[in-house]
Amino acid sequence: MSEMINVKDLITVGIFAVILTVLIFLFGMLGYIPILMIGLPIIAALIAGIPYMLFLTRVDKFGMVTLLGLILGIVMFLSGHTWIPIVVYTICGLIADIVLKMGNYTSIKNSIVSYGFFSLGVFGNMLPFYILRDYFVESIRASMGTDYVNVILPFLTNEMLIVLIIVTFIVGLIGAYIGKIVLKKHFKKAGIA
Amino acid sequence: MGLKLNFNLDPRTKIIILVLISFMVFNEVPLYISGILVLVPFICLFFSNRIKLALSYILIYIFAKYIQIYLLPTATGIIAIFLIMFSYTATRMLPILMMGYYTIQTTKVSEFIASMEKSNIPKEITIPLSVIFRYIPSVYEEIKSITDAMKMRGFGLNAKSLKNPLKLIEFYMIPILVNAIKTADELSAASLTRGLSNPISRTHFVEVKLNKIDYVLLVISFMGLGIYAYYFLGGVLFA
Amino acid sequence: MLKIEDISFSYDNNETNYNLADINQNIKEGEVILLCGESGCGKTTLTRIINGLIPNFFNGTKQGNVYLKDNLINEIPIYEISKYVGSVFQNPKTQFFNVDTTGEIVFGCENLAMDVDEIKSRLDHVVKDFKIQPLLDKNIFKLSGGEKQKIACASVSAVFPDLFVLDEPSSNLDAQSSWDLEDIIKNWKQSGKTVIIAEHKLFFLNNVVDRVLFLENGRITEKWSIDEFKSINHRDYGLRQINLENLYVNHDGYYSNNQDLMELRNFNFKYGKKQVLDIDGVKIPKNEIIAIIGKNGAGKSTFANCLCGLKRSCKGEIIWGDVHLKRKDLLKKTYMVMQDVNHQLFTESVLDEVLLSMGEENISRAEEILTNLNLIHLKEAHPMALSGGEKQRVAIASAIASGKEILIFDEPTSGLDLKNMMKVSENLIYLQKLGITSFIITHDFELIMDVCSHVLHMEDGKIIDNYKINEDKLKNFFLKN
Numbered sequence: 001m002s003e004m005i006n007v008k009d010l011i012t013v014g015i016f017a018v019i020l021t022v023l024i025f026l027f028g029m030l031g032y033i034p035i036l037m038i039g040l041p042i043i044a045a046l047i048a049g050i051p052y053m054l055f056l057t058r059v060d061k062f063g064m065v066t067l068l069g070l071i072l073g074i075v076m077f078l079s080g081h082t083w084i085p086i087v088v089y090t091i092c093g094l095i096a097d098i099v100l101k102m103g104n105y106t107s108i109k110n111s112i113v114s115y116g117f118f119s120l121g122v123f124g125n126m127l128p129f130y131i132l133r134d135y136f137v138e139s140i141r142a143s144m145g146t147d148y149v150n151v152i153l154p155f156l157t158n159e160m161l162i163v164l165i166i167v168t169f170i171v172g173l174i175g176a177y178i179g180k181i182v183l184k185k186h187f188k189k190a191g192i193a
Numbered sequence: 194m195g196l197k198l199n200f201n202l203d204p205r206t207k208i209i210i211l212v213l214i215s216f217m218v219f220n221e222v223p224l225y226i227s228g229i230l231v232l233v234p235f236i237c238l239f240f241s242n243r244i245k246l247a248l249s250y251i252l253i254y255i256f257a258k259y260i261q262i263y264l265l266p267t268a269t270g271i272i273a274i275f276l277i278m279f280s281y282t283a284t285r286m287l288p289i290l291m292m293g294y295y296t297i298q299t300t301k302v303s304e305f306i307a308s309m310e311k312s313n314i315p316k317e318i319t320i321p322l323s324v325i326f327r328y329i330p331s332v333y334e335e336i337k338s339i340t341d342a343m344k345m346r347g348f349g350l351n352a353k354s355l356k357n358p359l360k361l362i363e364f365y366m367i368p369i370l371v372n373a374i375k376t377a378d379e380l381s382a383a384s385l386t387r388g389l390s391n392p393i394s395r396t397h398f399v400e401v402k403l404n405k406i407d408y409v410l411l412v413i414s415f416m417g418l419g420i421y422a423y424y425f426l427g428g429v430l431f432a
Numbered sequence: 433m434l435k436i437e438d439i440s441f442s443y444d445n446n447e448t449n450y451n452l453a454d455i456n457q458n459i460k461e462g463e464v465i466l467l468c469g470e471s472g473c474g475k476t477t478l479t480r481i482i483n484g485l486i487p488n489f490f491n492g493t494k495q496g497n498v499y500l501k502d503n504l505i506n507e508i509p510i511y512e513i514s515k516y517v518g519s520v521f522q523n524p525k526t527q528f529f530n531v532d533t534t535g536e537i538v539f540g541c542e543n544l545a546m547d548v549d550e551i552k553s554r555l556d557h558v559v560k561d562f563k564i565q566p567l568l569d570k571n572i573f574k575l576s577g578g579e580k581q582k583i584a585c586a587s588v589s590a591v592f593p594d595l596f597v598l599d600e601p602s603s604n605l606d607a608q609s610s611w612d613l614e615d616i617i618k619n620w621k622q623s624g625k626t627v628i629i630a631e632h633k634l635f636f637l638n639n640v641v642d643r644v645l646f647l648e649n650g651r652i653t654e655k656w657s658i659d660e661f662k663s664i665n666h667r668d669y670g671l672r673q674i675n676l677e678n679l680y681v682n683h684d685g686y687y688s689n690n691q692d693l694m695e696l697r698n699f700n701f702k703y704g705k706k707q708v709l710d711i712d713g714v715k716i717p718k719n720e721i722i723a724i725i726g727k728n729g730a731g732k733s734t735f736a737n738c739l740c741g742l743k744r745s746c747k748g749e750i751i752w753g754d755v756h757l758k759r760k761d762l763l764k765k766t767y768m769v770m771q772d773v774n775h776q777l778f779t780e781s782v783l784d785e786v787l788l789s790m791g792e793e794n795i796s797r798a799e800e801i802l803t804n805l806n807l808i809h810l811k812e813a814h815p816m817a818l819s820g821g822e823k824q825r826v827a828i829a830s831a832i833a834s835g836k837e838i839l840i841f842d843e844p845t846s847g848l849d850l851k852n853m854m855k856v857s858e859n860l861i862y863l864q865k866l867g868i869t870s871f872i873i874t875h876d877f878e879l880i881m882d883v884c885s886h887v888l889h890m891e892d893g894k895i896i897d898n899y900k901i902n903e904d905k906l907k908n909f910f911l912k913n
Contacts, residue, residue, distance in 0.1 A: 005317060006390065007320065007381060007384060007385060007389050007390045008377070008378075008381040008385075010316070010317060010320040010321050010324075011320065011321070011324050011377055011380050011381045011384065012381075013321045013324075014320065014321035014322070014323070014324025014325050014328065015324060015328055015373050015376055015377045015380075016373065017321055017324075017325055018325050018328045018329055018332055018373075019332065019369065019370070019373055021325070021329070022329070022332055022336075047362060050366055050370070051366070051370060051373075054370055054374070058374075058377075063317075067318075067321065070318070071318065071321045071322065071325070074322065075325060077215075078208075078211065078293055078296055078297060079290075079293040079294075079297060080211070080289040080290035080291070080292060080293025080294065081289070081293075082215035082289060083212055083215050084215075182363070182366075182367075186367050187371075192374050
């Protein structure tokens with residue numbers, strides 16, 4: 001086990017970044033249906049747990065998960081999600097990496113928790129929409145009246161964002177757990193992981 | 194087409210413009226303020242022979258603006274919410290998405306990497322990014338091929354199998370991930386035999402340099418951002 | 433030039449189970465060496481020892497030394513080795529790092545930090561050598577298999593290595609592209625380069641190889657000069673035929689006696705404005721094993737997709753006795769065994785895979801199918817853990833289970849050795865006995881001669897010939913003119 005990230009690690013990061021990107025885009029498209037937008041991070045967190053856990057079987061040194069986050073952020077940036085995702089994904093990746101490091105890259109518990117943090121990266125894609133939100137609310141108030149706004153506002157507040165983050169984190173844990181099961185059910189049996 | 198202008202931007206220009214346009218998402222401004230930044234993706238698409246897309250982009254944009262200005266004040270009910278969502282998303286996100294689309298569609302991987310490495314971006318970032326550009330088409334092919342395989346076995350994106358979406362996801366995920374691992378290994382092996390792990394910094398056959406057209410667009414974009422920022426700051430200062 | 437001294441290697445650090453054992457060889461400058469033997473004999477492992485992937489990429493226990501021009505390879509990093517050894521691999525999907533052809537050709541030179549003028553002159557040199565001017569600045573993934581392999585060869589050539597190592601380079605190539613590969617190897621040989629090539633498909637190597645090494649269980653058990661090699665009986669060693677002239681039709685005539693025909697009507701397909709498929713009023717015998725031949729890009733895959741009902745805009749139908757099978761019926765009646773069979777295996781065990789295909793699960797019927805295909809001992813295994821040939825059989829089993837009547841195989845024998853090719857033949861004959869009609873898209877002349885009874889020859893999206901198996905016509909197509 002070498003401490004330096006080598007070419008193979010970098011290529012592995014690239015390959016898994018593609019898979020996560022495709023997933024996020026696929027579910028991101030559902031996100032353009034306005035109501036589902038709120039569900040995007042949750043669905044993404046649930047599904048992406050499988051590739052993430054498989055990715056971890058290839059990770060044994062600090063930096064790879066952070067790098068995966070950074071790369072995902074750059075992809076989001078290049079595809080027109082502003083530069084916010086770069087910051088958010090990298091931070092989430094870094095936290096995930098630290099959690100893994102504390103478990104020496106072998107602890108299953110740490111793997112699952114690390115994914116909880118990693119899955120929050122999707123909020124990088126969401127933040128621009130959240131900033132947009134104020135304008136939604138204003139316009140809705142202008143055209144629909146205050147009563148209506150009061151009904152839907154609870155779903156759009158900052159408190160709601162925090163709730164959403166917590167929910168996503170928990171769903172992330174579940175996603176990682178499912179990932180672990182799938183890993184055992186398929187990839188271990190197939191001799192891949 | 195008569196437009197055989199040599200419109201080939203340096204990847205760095207594209208990225209800088211992307212960053213600049215990104216600021217647009219944060220604020221709502223009148224069209225005469227954001228107009229220049231809205232036009233930049235149009236110019237890029239139009240002159241790189243994506244005329245249809247460029248025109249549809251600008252039409253959708255104008256349509257969204259029109260909704261915002263003229264229809265919203267009178268609309269009510271669920272239609273209003275829909276119109277609000279559509280018009281605000283379109284006016285704010287569309288320029289960035291279009292610029293992103295243009296960047297990805299028109300940048301050769303070798304150019305992109307060359308320009309990144311010229312800007313001293315480390316290979317920890319350039320190598321995964323090159324892999325991404327290269328692997329996305331393969332994954333797309335795989336998804337198509339798996340969908341075909343499912344259809345032949347009588348399940349796919351139909352009502353019957355959507356009842357069990359988790360199964361469906363599993364069916365897609367397993368083959369793709371198995372091939373992903375295989376690709377990671379084989380591609381790593383092939384790249385190593387081509388000397389990719391050489392610690393000496395690579396040279397670049399592709400020439401990337403900023404041309405007149407890059408400077409013109411950069412100046413336009415910075416002007417656009419300048420007006421935008423002035424308005425925004427002015428608004429804050431004098432509000 | 434290259435000296436291999438007492439090399440032994442084991443991937444899983446198992447001292448009793450060597451993947452390579454006691455390899456000793458001296459290879460002279462300018463020699464072209466063929467490594468052959470059954471799948472798993474160790475020939476790929478040997479190429480990895482030579483190009484430095486062992487021990488730089490694959491871990492295991494290694495003994496012995498390899499000297500390249502008197503330099504010990506074990507002790508230099510792999511990027512140094514890459515200056516002297518160029519490697520071409522089997523799978524065109526995974527050996528390219530770039531998306532555009534030009535970028536790929538100069539990639540090695542860039543990694544070795546050559547200056548731009550030098551790279552330019554080398555690029556010009558290989559472009560002239562390989563006659564690939566028209567392929568420059570294209571998307572690699574839109575090229576045909578043969579063109580891809582040409583780019584791969586040109587890319588390693590641009591570094592001007594002394595030694596080329598090729599690991600099953602022709603697996604995905606049609607006949608013509610294989611002959612092109614022969615020209616490339618000849619070209620290398622003429623400029624004094626040494627070439628080591630591990631292959632199953634041998635026919636295109638007839639006139640270029642100097643020596644042949646035969647491996648068995650990780651050991652070199654036979655060494656032949658090319659002339660000796662030509663005179664041995666290849667089947668005795670489980671090898672593919674080197675001289676296609678020596679092949680003859682194994683099954684002269686149709687399998688079924690009832691001479692029923694099906695008719696293909698109106699199989700048209702366009703990509704944009706380009707007509708890529710145009711087949712109408714073609715009559716084909718039912719319940720036979722039908723080869724579909726033609727160059728890369730002749731429209732064979734599109735045809736297969738339309739036949740399976742996978743292309744929505746293709747309105748083609750099959751007149752099958754009294755019934756007209758339209759697209760949706762075809763989807764139910766046909767099944768394609770894909771080239772990348774990984775894409776069609778979904779479950780966690782072989783048995784589940786078969787059950788999944790049944791309308792109503794019937795375990796004893798499923799087990800019966802598995803027994804007939806010699807898969808019953810694997811029924812609990814994960815499909816992805818199987819060998820290529822076994823995966824193919826699982827796909828066939830699921831097709832039988834769902835009651836399909838037409839099966840289409842896309843290159844079922846690419847990269848298979850003789851033994852596994854014969855197994856494919858057996859499967860096809862078994863399917864014929866079940867009353868199933870099989871279409872086989874293939875470049876494998878040996879397979880066609882072994883098992884097919886009818887041939888469709890495609891060119892430019894049309895069927896230009898439709899005949900009962902005929903040696904002369906086939907040789908005319910497959911042999912080098």
